[in-house]
Amino acid sequence: MHDVYQFVSGPLAWVAFLLFIGGSLYRIIAMLAEVKEKEPFIFTYMSLKYSLRSILHWITPFATYNWRRNPVLTVVTFVFHICLFACPIFLLAHVTLWDEAWDIRWWTLPDAVADVMTVIVIACCLFFLIRRVTQREVKFVTYPSDYVILGIVAAPFLTGFLAYHQWFTYPVFMILHVLAGEVMLAAIPFTRLSHMLFSPFTRAYMGSEFGVIRKSKDY
Amino acid sequence: MAEPAVTQDQEKEEEQKVVDDGIDVGISRLTTDKIETVINQVLKTETGARLKTYVNTCIHCGLCSEACHYYMSHDKDPKWSPVGKVKQTIWEMIRKKGRLAPEEIRRVVEIAHTECNLCRRCLQFCPFGIDIAYLISMARRICHKLGVTPKYIQDTAHSHSVSMNQMWVKGDEWPDTLQWQEEEARGEFPTLRIPLEKEGADIMYSVIAPEPKFQAQLIYQAAAIMETAGVNWTMPADKGWDNSDMAMFTGDNEIMGRIKRSHFETAVRLRVKRIVMGECGHAFRSVYDTGNRWLGWSHPPIPIVHAIDFYYELLKENRIPIKEKFKEPVTLHDPCNVIRGGGLMEKSRYVAHALCDTVVEMHPNREYNYCCCAGGGVINCGPPYKLKRVKSNKVKAEQLMEARTRGAKVIISPCHNCHSGLKDIKNYYDLHMDIKFFGDIIYQIMEKPE
Incomplete structure (x- = not known):
């Protein structure tokens, strides 16, 4: 068991981070290169002011027409994404690992808060799952891959929660947790989780088109 | 709104019985191989990172749905939602690597030409700013290259080419x-x-x-x-x-x-x-x-x-002397291409207020206004699709009706397609409102030589 843990938290972690960072850079650079080759006009319209106007509106809860129209989903979406990022980055156990391996450390969340955030992420995933199954307009455009990516996101939090509370066999869940986290990281550039990488670009372009050409709001 | 004269069954039948040589004959000439070649040629050579990124970034959340008047007018049936329409067209083409059967192209052309006005309202609803109208336009481009386009609008394109x-x-x-x-x-x-x-x-x-x-x-x-x-x-x-x-x-x-x-x-x-x-x-x-x-x-x-x-x-420069302002209360329709697409919403209101005594806002308005369901070439696909077009904009009729209950008697529509589309809607739904261009009103109320 210890060897397995050593393996997943050692070489596999390297692979996961390499895939995540390398893959993300590759996807973004490949996209920009293709724009330059085939649709360079897009760069002509890019405007920092309108890109930021668009991005800032959409990353602020209730700042857009559609966020205001869907208050429950808006709250869930924002809470979900904030917890999804903040919890693993500022978790004491994670920062300790960075500290031990690289001698770098930063501010951490109290464990109790991180615990609640974990539950929130899992609950939000359930909300998205239920929404996908019950809302006709979502169900109609749902593919098996949508459940897979939801599972990929939920898994590290679910296993982390179980490992932290040591409710079942701790070592097994610890290994599963590390694995699940690695799968998620590696999946970001290569699945539709890549909206994390691409959404600032698509948002910026739409914001620029609406600001520069259409002179109206895209939010 | 009074009940339309024809029964629902008759309408349903009429809606399904569309005969369109532009599509029927075009489809009869297609083979799966030809379809595959054309789709892949367009997707590989005419599109690039933009289309790919849009398709890969969409997380299938459905948040664009309520932007669409088709969706809202068909009891929120998801096959009419913007993403639903992309699913049935572009996603299918990508998923099947271009190998669509000729009959599947019929559905693509119906959706792309007669079930989307390219009004771009859904662009404002998508959290990622995915250009759904662009994706549907690409579906139309593919249909064009396959030689499958509704006959009436194809005739106008021929006219453009010749004359x-x-x-x-x-x-x-x-x-x-x-x-x-x-x-x-x-x-x-x-x-x-x-x-x-x-x-x-x-x-x-x-x-x-x-x-x-x-x-x-x-x-x-x-x-x-x-x-x-x-x-x-x-x-x-x-x-x-x-x-x-x-x-x-x-x-x-x-x-x-x-x-x-x-x-x-x-x-x-x-x-x-x-x-x-x-x-x-x-x-x-x-x-x-x-x-x-x-x-x-x-x-x-x-x-x-x-x-x-x-x-x-x-x-603004007082170059048109006005005899007397237009008396009847008006409501102002914001056409997608000049408002959402050109930012003329406040100027349009300035003009309306300068010409008319009472301007009643319809809701939603400005860049969030509902489409007329005629633009984007849809009305130009001709009579075979008229019934579908008016029935697909019940939500517009409700929006206009609501403005009417607050006193609006005349709709100002500074766009030809909107003008014709709204006219069909007011007739079908018995709205008893008049439709005018700004030009009609200016001509009517300006000072003329004795």
């Missing part, structure tokens, strides 16, 4: 019509001219071909306004006078380029300072946003001024 105008207006009919309107108008405005080919005029006034074809009074009114405001204007006597562009909506980008080039070059030949266009939305999109870019101009090579903007200027 450089949308309505097969022949060479001599154009100056004849202008001369006829000039003569008519001189009964009322003795010094009025419709100056043809006047080099160095400030403004070239361009219209869409339906105006000379069957709405010549609009040219009369425009001339009356130009005369009253003392504008130094001209119209071309030859090709290039038509600013409309149905080729843009059939995916025939090559013809779109030809007709826009002709329009711009005519303005350059006449050495005018600006092009002022009549109250048309899609033409504005073509001249201001789409056609110029196809030709490689990042912005129009000559300033393009839509009628709303032009009237705003004239009214």
Whole structure:
């Protein structure tokens, strides 16, 4: 068991981070290169002011027409994404690992808060799952891959929660947790989780088109 | 809203019995191999990172759905939602690597041409800013290259190609019509001219071909306004006078380029300072946003001024003396291509308030207004789809009805497609409202020679 843990938290972690960072850079650079080759006009319209106007509106809860129209989903979406990022980055156990391996450390969340955030992420995933199954307009455009990516996101939090509370066999869940986290990281550039990488670009372009050409709001 | 005269069963039957040679004959000539070749050719050579990124970034959340009047008018049936329509077209093409059966192309062409107006309201609803209208346009482009386009709109594209105008207006009919309107108008405005080919005029006034074809009074009114405001204007006597562009909506980008080039070059030949266009939305999109870019101009090579903007200027400078403001309460429809696509919402309101006593806002309004369901080439697909078109905009009827309950009697619609679309809607849903252009109202209330 210890060897397995050593393996997943050692070489596999390297692979996961390499895939995540390398893959993300590759996807973004490949996209920009293709724009330059085939649709360079897009760069002509890019405007920092309108890109930021668009991005800032959409990353602020209730700042857009559609966020205001869907208050429950808006709250869930924002809470979900904030917890999804903040919890693993500022978790004491994670920062300790960075500290031990690289001698770098930063501010951490109290464990109790991180615990609640974990539950929130899992609950939000359930909300998205239920929404996908019950809302006709979502169900109609749902593919098996949508459940897979939801599972990929939920898994590290679910296993982390179980490992932290040591409710079942701790070592097994610890290994599963590390694995699940690695799968998620590696999946970001290569699945539709890549909206994390691409959404600032698509948002910026739409914001620029609406600001520069259409002179109206895209939010 | 009274119940329509025909029964629902009759309507259902009529809706399903669409016969369209442009589609039926086109489909009969297709094979899966040919479809595969064309789809992959368009997806590989004509699209790039943009389409790929849009498809890969969409997380299938469905948040665009309620932007769409089709979706809202069909009891929120997901097959009408923007993402639902992308799923049934572009996603299918990608998923099947282009190997669609001919009958599957029938569904694609129906969706792309008659179930989406490219109004771009869903663009404002998507958290990622995915350009759904662009994706549907690409589906139309593929249908065009497969030779499957609804017959009526294909006929207008043919007309553009042959005559450089949308309505097969022949060479001599154009100056004849202008001369006829000039003569008519001189009964009322003795010094009025419709100056043809006047080099160095400030403004070239361009219209869409339906105006000379069957709405010549609009040219009369425009001339009356130009005369009253003392504008130094001209119209071309030859090709290039038509600013409309149905080729843009059939995916025939090559013809779109030809007709826009002709329009711009005519303005350059006449050495005018600006092009002022009549109250048309899609033409504005073509001249201001789409056609110029196809030709490689990042912005129009000559300033393009839509009628709303032009009237705003004239009214602001007090160049149109008003006898008495328009009495009946009006409501203002915001056409997608000039409001969401051109930002003229506040100028449109300035004009409305300058002309009318009472302006009742419909809700939602400005860039969030609901589409008329006629634009984007949908009304141009002709009578076979009229019933689907009006039934697919129940939500607009409700929006107008709500404005009517707050007193609005007249709808101002500064766009030709909206005008025709809203007229069908008010008739079908028995709304008892009148529809006018800004030009109609200005002509009616301005001071005229005794």
